[in-house]
Amino acid sequence: MKKTDDFTCMTKGFDLDQAMAEAERCLLCYDAPCSKGCPAETDPGTFIRKLRLKNVTGAIRTIKENNILGGACGVLCPASRLCEKGCCASGIGRPIEIGKIQRALVEHSWTRNLQVLEKSAARNEKIAVVGSGPAGLSCAAELAKEGYGVTLFEARPEPGGVIRYGVPSYRFDLDFLERELADLKALEVEIRCNEPVEGQGGAEKLLQTGYSAVFLATGLWGTQRLKADTGQIGGLYTSVEFLASLRDQNLAQVRQQLAGKTVTVVGGGSVAMDCAEAAAKLGVKDVHLVYRRSFSLMPAEKEERIEVLDAGVHLQLLNQPVDFIVNDKGDIQGVKLVRTCLGEPDSSGRRSPEAIPDSEWVLETDIVIEAIGNQALADSPQWYPNVQVNEQRLVQVDSDSGQTSVAGIFAGGDIVRGPALVVEAVQDGKIAARGIMKYLAGKDV
């Protein structure tokens, strides 16, 4: 059944006429700043010019050749600090809404069933891509276009990684995701879901089972926790659990569980904003967002911060959780918070929170969602024991090629960068694909 409510579907984007009207505001700059501002080199300067000159299919080709997730990036990118940031049209008004144009063009290709990507002649080598999130999808597409056989291994039941299991539907809906994935499937990439590549040396073993190279793009599915050993507390969830549950077929059940409840989200990043806004949109009684610094110091994008306010979330700024209050049934009843003030800047350049003595108070709540940061799963280094990782278990690579410390194993996306943007993961996939091709051409990266 087609879902049409405003929680499971994104708001409509530009149609082609609106995209054209927006493209007409574009100044078609020389050495376009927007093109320089895209981390994945999606090249708005070129695709907007193509649209303007009615070369619509060519415009879509530019997007899709540069960025297999051009649609997703059009929706999810914080464009105002990427491509739109340097837009010269700001000088005479406001920047061109590049993200919206990009989305409209990609959606148009689906409406018109335009196949803009072509495959080169098939090659013998097979490449294994571990993880089907943005980095994995991007790398797979690049290699498949060049004729390589690509197998995507996905641990979860469906492909997409963070853009399936880590984003609420109203921001990025499944219908859109499936259409974008279809563009990849048209390149004959084999996607094997429910096939986690784990266990001792599991990823490295792929090199012995017929794959000439491996791309690791497993992402960050672990979560930092406020306290150790809280696994048994009822009503306490991680952001990963909560967001994934919203994509579940059992959304109706989740909705029912949350009805009439007070939800508290802890954290100030994009993931925390998604959790809080999603809870508010699900119609719970109250949503509190607890953050230990001030509004402007939240790592979340400005638009996201404002959306959260707009959704009716109560911001508990300058408050830091110190403990959970649990009843005798083991269910959460409240969070003990301490008020903070801002001290000297820390290593991130932001003023660090300092607890105000004797200022503890209890925020009553039925549900707590911890969203204080994603991290690599604890056992992830075992999957590739010879690959060098750092103390955060992030994989170390050569930034020009994505090559890890093991020949033939490449990596990209959040498992390398830490939490980053979809568009950055896309670029990692492209860089690694080029690295892999170079490696295969001469075994010399």
Next chain:
Amino acid sequence: MAKKQIDLSIDFCGVKFNNPFLLSSSPVSNSAEMVAEAFEAGWSGVAFKTLNSDRVRIVHPSPRMNPYHYGSKRLVGLQNVEQISDRPLKDNLLDFLYLKKNYPDRVLISSIMGFSNEEWAYLAKASEDNGADMLELNFSCPHMTIEGSGHKVGQANHLIEKFTETVKKAVSIPVLAKMTPNITDMTEPALYAKQGGADAIAAINTVRGISQIGLDDWTARPKVTGVGAISGTSGPAVKPIGLRFIADLAKCEQLGLPLSGQGGIETWIDALEYMLLGSTTVQVTTGIIHYGYRIVEDMIEGLSDYMAERDMTRVADLVGKALPNLQDTDKFDLDRQGTAQYDIDRCIGCGQCLIVCNDSAGQALEWDAEKRRPSLIEDKCLSCMVCSFVCPVSGLITYKEQPKTWQRQETEVMGKDLEDQLKLEACK
């Protein structure tokens, strides 16, 4: 000058118009009900939709129009194959009586088209008898489906003269001859119309054109039962052509007739341009098809303010004011050269100037990639000003006249080392 002292009324062939703005003979003047609305909006007169004498049944093709869009800018032109009035003559004449009864201070121009001498005379007389203040002879409809009519007449000078003469003998009201632009020189047929007794010339009717071909059916638009045809183009796209013909007519001393200008008028500025080149009245259709009768409010207000700013009271004083400045190109003083000049503090760094100068002009700009700013190498500048045409900041790039001693660099020759291979017999 206070605005209320501005007098927009104007005399045209002895008939007083409250302002120079008229509906032209077209879909916008099809019935009294429509024209009454236009009069209420402020139009001073109408060239009513061309009458026919019921001898031939008029059927409009379906669909009868097609828009010419430029990007998302709608209707920069209009393509149409509408015929003359498909209403019975009696209905149209009753409408005349209604309009003259209810709007005695507005001018009713009856546009007519006959297919024989007798018919021209008959329609002229019927119009005059039923209240028409003036006649407009339609010698110019570019897409009549009936042979021997419309612009075919406008291209046959002896017919223009004959039909005008016939009409003039039949009536005593002033007669305008409406000309087709689908010829090389309009003064020639206009002089034949004068010879026949025309009191004024109206121009231009639509320009024969094609503005769109269907890419799936390879058929021009509008597509009428699967068939496309060359048809009449109107709207802003044809304004330069209209202005040119009006100027030609106004400059023709032998002609010396008042003019009613039309072709692409939407704003008071368009109207004023037609007047400055010699039009006493102006007529509008496509602008109304695009925006409705209400545009006349802005034409009246805009023109009044323009006059107030210049301390002018009579709109008639504007007629033909641009004509003395309109010369042939051989009158240009080629010793005086100039360059572009840049108010670089206002630059927003888009670099479109650089692209057009490199690709279509003197390659006279350097580019600071870091700061994203152009700088002009003045003695390479051709003063073509294309940079200013694409610059999104109005007035940033302007023309500057250089002293007479100023020398422009010659265009660089890339093949100097190939000189030995040149064989120029004729130049030896």
